[in-house]
Ligand SMILES: Cc1cc2nc3c(=O)[nH]c(=O)nc-3n(C[C@H](O)[C@H](O)[C@H](O)COP(=O)(O)OP(=O)(O)OC[C@H]3O[C@@H](n4cnc5c(N)ncnc54)[C@H](O)[C@@H]3O)c2cc1C
Ligand code: FES
């Protein structure tokens with residue numbers, strides 16, 4: 459059997475996979491990290507988003523063997539060891555940015571990448587565009603957008619600059 | 624998905640050898656097209672040859688052109704200061720492909736090799752008169768695209784890089800399918816040292832094509848008014864549940880006028 463070695467949420471794993479095993483299957487079925495969801499399996503919904511070496515990717519559209527040597531972060535890896543939620547998780551809770559919660563792990567992972575990659579600031583329009591790859595059937599998105607805008611100052615340690623749009 | 628063997632060669636020569644050794648072998652770049660195709664069992668490669676370690680990623684700005692390695696992701700092109708400076712329309716186009724997660728994996732080489740009739744990069748390559756360098760030769764964009772999902776590439780031939788000449792004016796306007804993110808109609812207008820070119824994606828039954836009537840009108844007068852009366856026949860255009868061929872013909876005019884008006 460082919461083997462793949464990767465680091466998931468800070469822990470190193472070497473596991474046997476088939477070449478056709480998807481990264482999301484490795485995470486959910488081999489490692490038991492079921493926080494990463496499969497919504498569509500057609501690369502469109504974003505429920506499966508994880509970070510691969512810091513960048514958000516759809517783990518249903520990647521082979522596990524392609525992640526050889528990579529550092530993967532899933533929703534389970536965001537909170538601190540003592541259980542303190544990541545600011546993005548906390549703001550999703552505070553702003554009611556979820557209803558059924560199915561899309562939430564992928565939403566949060568995309569949102570964390572979006573905020574991290576925009577240290578210069580983030581307009582509401584940019585947040586909405588940044589969520590193009592994530593579908594939510596419940597919330598209507600408004601509270602998700604609010605939660606992300608509220609997480610920006612917490613993650614960057616300064617006030618969110620007023621967008622020059 | 625059917626199972627397959629998997630190889631990750633560490634250089635281009637080994638990748639070409641792996642593809643040449645087996646007619647059923649298939650290269651994978653970002654996998655944003657190939658993996659969905661494999662999931663649907665529409666393709667059954669014996670070996671998947673991963674190009675990730677072949678060193679084909681990177682962007683260089685030359686005198687009057689931008690050269691992009693085949694494995695460069697859409698996100699890297701969209702965020703490149705060099706591309707934004709030399710051909711801002713190309714950076715903007717890359718930022719309109721799919722969504723951020725797709726842009727983190729999908730590559731320019733994979734997009735051009737796939738030649739999806741609704742893909743964005745083929746419009747830029749054709750309008751700017753790009754040169755596509757492969758492991759065998761250099762191919763002009765005019766000769767590269769040969770109809771829907773068809774290119775001049777041979778089975779064991781890989782794209783290594785793409786050179787885009789700088790434009791004095793260029794713009795890309797995309798009318799998206801809101802669900803799939805692909806272009807229902809996309810029009811790339813470019814004025815380069817070689818003249819004015821207009822390339823249309825999303826609409827043609829044979830994939831990306833040049834709109835020569837608009838090119839002639841814009842060569843005389845580069846303004847949106849100059850193409851206001853240019854008629855686009857609907858005969859050879861796609862019609863589907865998203866848009867009829869007549870509607871696509873109409874959109875080509877609208878998108879082209881917007882692109883000319885916005886071209887900088
Ligand atoms: C949800 C979603 C939305 C999308 N939206 C858009 C969109 O709006 N616009 C758009 O243009 N595209 C869109 N795409 C497609 C995306 O741009 C893909 O990245 C692209 O079509 C293929 O690039 P890739 O690197 O992923 O190639 P892969 O999927 O890895 O490969 C595609 C094909 O190209 C071949 N290939 C790859 N690299 C090379 C090379 N260097 N030389 C020769 N052959 C090669 C492979 O063998 C395969 O046949 C979307 C995809 C998804 C999943
Ligand atoms: S499950 Fe991956 S995008 Fe929907």
Ligand code: FES
Pocket residue numbers: 555556557558559560561562593594595596597
């Ligand atoms: S909260 Fe139900 S899908 Fe988003």
